[in-house]
Amino acid sequence: MMATVRVQPPAKTPGLAISDSRQLMFGKCPNPVTCGFDLVIGNGTVFPEINFTLPQMTIEQTTWRNVTDHYREIGEAIVSTARRLRIPGIVVEFELLPPMTENPAWGAEVTRILSDRLRRGYEEDGLHSALRVTPVDIRDIVRPPNLRSGKEWDLMRRSFDQCARAGAHILSIESVGGKEVHDEALMYGDIAGIVFALGVLAPRDMEFLWRNILRTCREYGIVAGGDSACGFANTAMQLASQSLLPEVIAAIDRGASAVRSLVAVECGAIGPSKDCAYEGPILKAITGIPISMEGKSASCAHFSPVGNIAGAMCDLWSNESVQNIRLLSGSAPEAFLELLAYDCRLYNNALNTGRADVYRAMLVESDVRINVQALVLSPESTVRIADAIVSTTGHYRKTVAAALECCTVICEALEAKQLELSRSEMLWLKRTEESLQSLPENEDSFIASMMSAYGHLIDPSSYGL
Amino acid sequence: MMATVRVQPPAKTPGLAISDSRQLMFGKCPNPVTCGFDLVIGNGTVFPEINFTLPQMTIEQTTWRNVTDHYREIGEAIVSTARRLRIPGIVVEFELLPPMTENPAWGAEVTRILSDRLRRGYEEDGLHSALRVTPVDIRDIVRPPNLRSGKEWDLMRRSFDQCARAGAHILSIESVGGKEVHDEALMYGDIAGIVFALGVLAPRDMEFLWRNILRTCREYGIVAGGDSACGFANTAMQLASQSLLPEVIAAIDRGASAVRSLVAVECGAIGPSKDCAYEGPILKAITGIPISMEGKSASCAHFSPVGNIAGAMCDLWSNESVQNIRLLSGSAPEAFLELLAYDCRLYNNALNTGRADVYRAMLVESDVRINVQALVLSPESTVRIADAIVSTTGHYRKTVAAALECCTVICEALEAKQLELSRSEMLWLKRTEESLQSLPENEDSFIASMMSAYGHLIDPSSYGL
Amino acid sequence: MADLQELSDALCSGYVDRVKHITKELLENGTPSGTILKEGFIAGMDIVGARMSKHEMYLPDVLQSARAMKGAMEILQPYLKESGVKATGTVVLGTVKGDMHDIGKTIVGIMLQGAGMEVIDLGVNVPPEAFIEAIRKHSPQLVGFSALLTTTMLWMKKTIDAITTAELRDKVKIMIGGAPTSQRFADEIGADGYAHDAGGAVITARELIAGLKGTEVSSHIPKVAK
């Protein structure tokens, strides 16, 4: 059965698809997506998105049989758990590991195994489902990274193509254009360098990359899901969790990173966005696409300060990733799918009994006052950052506007005693806001100054500079 | 700092401590317990109870150093996670493994490691906490089990004593008196044998066992927490989840098993009851003690059909048990403590903002119509079963009354179309109800008939028969 | 005159007396005891096992059929001995040292009996020496280990090593099971087979015993996707 794709095009209004924060609700979005085996995402029901990876082993010709056994086992466990818990619908994400993109046929073979098992689940148990496939962005294997040509780029395109042919329903990627500058700027807490990476370099690569991905999606009639700022904002979140960076930097980076992720939608992606894209709510507010989010359910992949609030506006609820190892009950993917399924029963009960507003308020209030990264993730902050982005033009200015709006939101919360920050965090907030305010209005002069500081790290032609 | 125990004695009213099901609420109970490092359980806040076990290794003299390293590592991880997530209070459960009860000094050594780490957490971070220690009931190593004398019984008493001295704040156990009959009766779906085990044998052993445990607790000024029907109702739940038994049997077994667990409270236990005692709500309704429960959060230990409803009336929220193995984020105990902490933020937000009724309704409604085991766990069913238990005398008649009330609750739900059961499940419900109704009113004649069928499995003197 | 089909049906329904009655009738009419065993009892129990694996039959009903078979076997046993028909296999079963979880192991034992095997159940907390002693005494084709604790699983490995040291390893096939175990763990410790549940245990046991005797496995139980 060919995957049917009924697509409502993203609202083309200049403003926001959702301008009232009370409408930014889990399970509902202006532009629901139908894909895979008759799964309708964002149309009144929150579904689990189960994500899994290999245990401690290498991926080589000699271990490939063992690798495919793991994915067959996981496919079986997912469908039987869905049957046991009467899960109505599910997105299964297969995040390729590097060798599976370097050998496109390997990634395609696993895609086929999972897609066929879901087809059988649909035909035998009536399980609605869709398979999201996320090839690896291997272009930064060479430094400075060669993003628009070369062996890696070619392998990546073939990986997208062969996975699409092998039965993927949704394509996504955690792209790394601009990361070579962002990593450096992040370590020095240099907001100008961060803006150069997120507002100048990344959008240019995203446009090049996602035009290609859309071509593949149209060719095979499958959905272009979206990108994730994992290499940017999640790195910042991890550094903050290791107390290597102030949390305000991670919060500002999160808001600013929405602009580069938005480019995927501008190129034709229709969601669901990637689970580790915590900037998802901002994309949903601007374009109305359904989004996948992760929080406490992803404690198996990394810890986070936004365990509950991250779910306040989700259309899919994910566990980010967990190895196929045995716990006392069964495999870890089975255990985390049970967790996701019960969380989703609460979302859907709230939606079906008019309690959605109350439940969303509980999810937000439980985290928002405890952590600055949770503050910028609240529905209210989300709409304000989204509004700042659409109220200016050009990815550079939009990125600066988003970052500044984050600073304003944080300052207001501090004044209203709704948030507390340490002395050093306050110092970094002030220093960062001042740097942002002193950035040039004109993009070209900004690029010139950044090239002197960071130019040695990039290959300009990879960004069309 | 000596663990302070401020105890409100369980309400001595002949009726129920909680007779209105709306009062059976998470985080609140008539008889809160203060124990450990100034932790107040059941007095308006739900705390996580983190439970953990060893990975794949043997416990021997040669591996003992490695064993204690694991528990030191776990203690460290728990306190640092509590600090990171600002968890106000926590119960840490150390479930001994057989060699640690067989060598009481081993169990005591691990108790000391964990208790000292929690003391430091209290002194340095202000973390309120209590350590629950659960020695192993090793008396059924010999068949038929010798419950009131012999080497095993002696080692068990010394294990309780040495763990109490080594810094335990709460003592619990999953006792197995009557299991030798219950296992057999369960396999044949023989409700009479089940009642003989739960209503005649188990209560007699519970009384003998818990009198001894109370003596130890009073001697060391620590809390007698409670028992768990893990060897009875959880075995039934597991058999039902493997489709080896009809779910109605597991549901009826759950209700009936409250009577034997109640004996611990009758002997002086004041809670918190054990996390895997899903009969906890019935104990809370009758005696007002605080209870620990587990649901979706225990998917690491075993799967269950009561993931959300199990939390509707909990005072502690537990993960049952997980090995100290690495996930992508950190250790599995850290990952599941983060999960428990975020779930508890929702309970406590609901309690502090007047949304408790709404949230409890969501937890109940999400499971209650999908599964018969969830139905008997609802607040309404809980109060009805509790009422049936207190409305008659003698453990035998109480057990029959509880089982019959479960049948009635299920039949009413079926008639009201609030539940669906397969044809074979309906058949088993009818057959079981009829057998229960035909059981003799007089306990002695019941015992006589049961001894002919199951007498060969037990040592009568172990039950004072 | 009742035939083998009726015997197997009566067995599936667990009618203890009817099964005994038909068994006697068949013997009186000269039906070979081996045929009654294979095409009556074992065929019937195979259907029971298949239904259980497809969750169409609960354990109590399965045990009722097993009880019926056990009852009739007492009648058939002398005839089988006389005509030299041996049980399809002998299995020594036990929960390894330090572990007292037993209900899973017990269920497996009953199902193996239902498949016509002679089962010697050593109970719980069984040290390696006890397994070795049982192997020498009963010379089984198959030894089954059960464990439910991560801290007793490795006693399966230690027991296999002890059996190897006692130079008995090539005399028996070894099968394992229990919640924390898996096929991967079985391969790691050098066991010959693993099964997730009782239904699987019968299939694996048959394959291993047949493998030992080099005969083809004939069983009606569909291979359940593990």
Add this chain to the structure above:
Amino acid sequence: MADLQELSDALCSGYVDRVKHITKELLENGTPSGTILKEGFIAGMDIVGARMSKHEMYLPDVLQSARAMKGAMEILQPYLKESGVKATGTVVLGTVKGDMHDIGKTIVGIMLQGAGMEVIDLGVNVPPEAFIEAIRKHSPQLVGFSALLTTTMLWMKKTIDAITTAELRDKVKIMIGGAPTSQRFADEIGADGYAHDAGGAVITARELIAGLKGTEVSSHIPKVAK
């Protein structure tokens, strides 16, 4: 006349020019270059490392101090060479084959430099041969592996085996890190050390290098409970 204490304070505050100025002044007044390195730079960076481990100093401030030290080292280097003072140690660092996670490894490299070590960073996706070549070329005391994927961790084992086959194993100490790794994993694959974060990496690196040279470890960084 500024003294070593002021040098170390200026370093902690990351004042690049002031650190260069004081270094020149001390050299002009005849303070031995080795003393300036040890009691000025390394002492200062040790305080920075300690503050970072106690979460009192963020990475940007730490890197500012590292930048200040790097700047002044250019002045000090010729004097050190002249008086034969060698760097406290040479470290070859890299993310193993198939893995492109690098920021963690980069941070560790910077901190090791701050502790007075010469760091050769081989980047990402580094195959065993490249590590071997770097060992032969730079003859480091220490080799550091980083990995963040469960499917690249075992390349740490393969690289250690390759180093052993190349008969270089006893010439170097090997230290590992990265989210999925642990002390237990380090022991399993025969590495000499593991550290959970950059602060720990400096402590472990010092211990391993000292162990190699048989000298006592002198460092002001308190042992952080791993």
